[in-house]
Amino acid sequence: MLKLYAITFNPFFNLLHLNINAIDMHKPVLTIHDQETAHKTVSCVSCGNAVSGTYCNVCGEKVIADRDFVLKHYIEESFEGLTHFDTKFFRSVKVLATKPGLLTVNFSSGKRVNFVKPFQLFLICNLLFFLLAGKLNIFSQPLWAFYHYRPYISFGTKQAVLEKASNDKQFEKLAIAFNEHIGTESKLFIVLFIPVMAAAFALLFIRSKKYFSEHLVFATHYFSFILIYFTLFTLLISTPFYALNKSNFSSSYDAISSLINLSVFAVYLGIAARRFYNTGKFYTVVAAILTILFFSASLYGYRLMLFYKTIYGIHLS
Structure with a gap:
């Protein structure tokens, strides 16, 4: 009788009784501080x-x-945040790869909560490309290519190499240092392509009357796809090819693979542009071809920029 009276009328025993029931029912337990916080008005610290x-x-x-400082709660929140981000990332990549242009359409229409933000997606794809792709990739070329092949030698690359290496021994030493540096730097400045391509999209699809920021988002998603594609292409095709042939560079392989890759990019861009810009089939094909030609020219320009930045940054002892 006394126990029933204490639990019924004493606030302390009431709270104790409720907390015990909560534990028994496997429900979250609120501390006194948590209960007070849930009902009182406080000032936001931010x-x-x-x-x-x-x-x-x-x-x-x-x-x-108080509950936020409990170790178990901290670990649960950390894993929840990680798995939630992973889900958004893989969902974004799936849509990006299987439904070209839809990710940009969703972002432009306000459907954003289930997907990774455009530039965040690009940074992750760039990081994966940086870590998984080889030293020499689509955005860079070995010293041998700049020394022997057009259009590079038309822009003085061979002469620049001769200024640094006057004999075979120096050339070999220069090639090792050059290939190491250009492979790393080529991945660091890929972000420069985004505003350049966004400007091209803005001109080609000027009748769409979209904001420049929307063209930026489209370009960001497009290059995110390119990075994912090249990462897989390098791991599954290029790396095994050069490993089997025991060589660092093949001009014929580079030409064939470039043709295949540009064709994939043209088809992907055509589908994505038609979905996002809502253009006709003929104009979409023309715009895709022009964009790929512009991208190819930009790619050669990017390689030349990296060549001169790298070659004059190396000092042989």
């Missing part, structure tokens, strides 16, 4: 707004409670 719930309705900052 923006100063008056908050009466768990999150600030202005900046989204969470009101910290």
Whole structure:
């Protein structure tokens, strides 16, 4: 009788009884501080707004409670954030690869919560490309190519190499240092392609009356696809080819693979542009061809820029 009276009328025993029931039913337990935080109005620590719930309705900052400092809760939140991001990333990549242009359409129409942000997606793809692709990739060429092949030698690359290496021994030493540096730097400046290609899209699809930021998003998604494609192409085709042939560069392989890759990019771009810009079939084909030609010219220009930046940055002892 005394026990029933204490639990019914004493606030302390009431709270104790509720917490025990919560534990027995495998439900989250709120501490006294958590219960008070859920009902009282506090000031947001980030923006100063008056908050009466768990999150600030202005900046989204969470009101910290005692439970947030429990190790188990911290670990749960960390894994939840990681798995949530992984889900968004793989969902974005799936849409990017299987439905060209749809990711940009969704972003432009406001359907964004289920996908990774465009530039964030590009950075992740660039990081994967940086880590997994070889030293020599589509964005760079070995010293041998700049020394022997057009259109590079038409822009003085052979003469620049001779200024650095006057004999075979120096050339071999220069080639090792050059290939190491250009392979790394070629992946660091890929972001420069995005505004350049966005400007090209803005001119080609000027009648679409889209904001330049929308062209930027389209270009960002397009290059994200290119990076994913090249990462897989390098790992599955280029690396095994050069490993079997025991060589560092093959002009015939480079020409054939470039033709295949550019064809893939043209088809992908045509489908993506038709979906996003809503253009006719004929104009889409013409625009895709012009874009690929522009991309090829930009790619050669990018390689030449990297060549001169790299060759004059190397000092042989």
